[in-house]
Amino acid sequence: MRRETTYRRVSGDVDFGRALQVLADFGERVAVEPGNLEAASREMLAELRGLLGLGCMKLRAEISERRGISVETEGENGWWDAEIPIMRGKIRVGSLSARTTQTGIAPGEEQLRGLRAAASHLALAVDAAHARESAAMRAVHGSVVQLASEALGKILEEDRLYKTVLVLTLELMDASGAAALLEDGSVTGVGEFKEGLDALGEVAFPARKPWIGRIGDRHAVGVPVGRGGGALFLFRKEWPYLAWEGVSLKLVARQLDRARERSRMYAEREKTNLDAVAALAASLEMRDSTTGEHIHRAQGLAVEVAGALGLEPERLRTMRYAAVLHDIGKVGIPDAILNKPGKLDEAEWAFMRRHPKIGADIISRIDGFESVAAVVLAHHERHDGQGYPARMAGQEIPVEARIISVIDAYDAMTNDRPYRNGMSPEEAIAELDACSGRQFDPEVVEALKAVLIDRGREDD
Numbered sequence: 126m127r128r129e130t131t132y133r134r135v136s137g138d139v140d141f142g143r144a145l146q147v148l149a150d151f152g153e154r155v156a157v158e159p160g161n162l163e164a165a166s167r168e169m170l171a172e173l174r175g176l177l178g179l180g181c182m183k184l185r186a187e188i189s190e191r192r193g194i195s196v197e198t199e200g201e202n203g204w205w206d207a208e209i210p211i212m213r214g215k216i217r218v219g220s221l222s223a224r225t226t227q228t229g230i231a232p233g234e235e236q237l238r239g240l241r242a243a244a245s246h247l248a249l250a251v252d253a254a255h256a257r258e259s260a261a262m263r264a265v266h267g268s269v270v271q272l273a274s275e276a277l278g279k280i281l282e283e284d285r286l287y288k289t290v291l292v293l294t295l296e297l298m299d300a301s302g303a304a305a306l307l308e309d310g311s312v313t314g315v316g317e318f319k320e321g322l323d324a325l326g327e328v329a330f331p332a333r334k335p336w337i338g339r340i341g342d343r344h345a346v347g348v349p350v351g352r353g354g355g356a357l358f359l360f361r362k363e364w365p366y367l368a369w370e371g372v373s374l375k376l377v378a379r380q381l382d383r384a385r386e387r388s389r390m391y392a393e394r395e396k397t398n399l400d401a402v403a404a405l406a407a408s409l410e411m412r413d414s415t416t417g418e419h420i421h422r423a424q425g426l427a428v429e430v431a432g433a434l435g436l437e438p439e440r441l442r443t444m445r446y447a448a449v450l451h452d453i454g455k456v457g458i459p460d461a462i463l464n465k466p467g468k469l470d471e472a473e474w475a476f477m478r479r480h481p482k483i484g485a486d487i488i489s490r491i492d493g494f495e496s497v498a499a500v501v502l503a504h505h506e507r508h509d510g511q512g513y514p515a516r517m518a519g520q521e522i523p524v525e526a527r528i529i530s531v532i533d534a535y536d537a538m539t540n541d542r543p544y545r546n547g548m549s550p551e552e553a554i555a556e557l558d559a560c561s562g563r564q565f566d567p568e569v570v571e572a573l574k575a576v577l578i579d580r581g582r583e584d585d
């Protein structure tokens with residue numbers, strides 16, 4: 126390899142002025158993406174090659190700190206090659222190389238000037254592209270963080286928090302998969318993520334910084350959530366993550382951590398509320414020996430049936446409270462009626478039928494319990510519209526009330542009363558089936574059967 130510092134003129138015509146014009150035009154109209162420099166400048170380089178009287182011209186993207194131009198030939202009579210760096214500041218982001226049209230003839234000074242001018246125009250185009258891209262990045266970054274904050278602010282259940290964050294970041298950050306490593310070591314995810322799951326636990330995070338690397342055959346970015354060992358990961362097949370994406374994800378993780386704190390506090394408060402409500406309901410136990418145990422059994426079963434019917438978390442909460450409180454109105458029923466050993470007469474029944482309304486009145490005074498009060502009011506309505514107090518029918522009756530109605534009956538039938546022994550579950554279900562579609566919502570009866578079968582399996 127021989128290096129030349131002075132160059133002979135070449136024989137080919139060089140139209141330097143026109144070449145500069147072509148470069149200026151290129152800078153005006155072309156929209157280059159940083160990774161797309163070569164494709165974007167192909168046409169311009171073909172034209173430039175003709176104007177500068179050069180042979181094949183090539184553009185290559187590369188990141189290095191190598192500086193300076195090189196002009197080399199292989200042997201006295203070989204091809205001459207010139208390579209000009211495209212610099213952004215101190216970093217070389219690419220090279221422009223050209224070969225003379227004839228062997229044994231070095232590139233001329235005008236040709237090299239033309240190449241240098243081309244390299245600096247390309248560097249400007251890359252600069253502009255980076256500026257545009259970072260503006261776009263800031264916009265995406267802002268929307269990911271803002272949407273995460275809005276979505277998380279409304280959710281109180283911890284598992285839904287994770288699911289929401291995963292779906293949101295998967296969509297907005299163009300990932301093919303997203304996964305969360307929970308503090309207990311378990312993993313949850315959306316999209317394609319299974320390939321790298323086993324490896325998630327082994328990723329060691331540098332303190333507080335996003336981790337960018339590869340997991341399995343995927344590019345991955347990961348950030349810790351809180352300080353308990355949990356983490357969020359995104360996977361992408363095609364191209365690597367950039368530092369700003371890691372920062373976005375880190376901000377999302379911080380919001381997730383806060384939302385999780387909030388959800389834990391909420392869960393604790395809900396537990397306290399439920400304990401208080403159960404204590405209130407237990408006051409009935411003092412008067413009506415059947416009610417107390419019945420409340421505990423019915424609550425568990427009602428929430429299971431509601432879950433089997435796919436109720437939303439907010440309605441599961443209503444179910445939980447309504448199951449405990451539905452008979453609270455019995456506090457307003459005189460002992461003589463409530464604990465009467467024999468059958469009630471018509472006047473006593475009329476009194477007894479007031480308990481849903483009394484209960485709803487009591488409960489509606491508690492802030493945030495409006496939906497619970499509505500369910501308590503409706504828990505003696507019937508599917509066929511023959512119930513009380515409002516004679517609602519079918520879907521008009523809140524589903525939580527339809528559930529209580531079925532479970533109340535099932536529990537009453539299967540447990541002993543002072544005046545009779547309880548039925549077997551099979552007999553009680555046959556009885557529910559017989560009344561399904563009249564007294565009871567058939568869908569709820571079926572759901573209860575499914576839950577009881579499941580319980581049976583677990584007991585085996």
Ligand SMILES: [Fe+2]
Nearest residue numbers: 451452504505
């Ligand atoms: Fe009742």
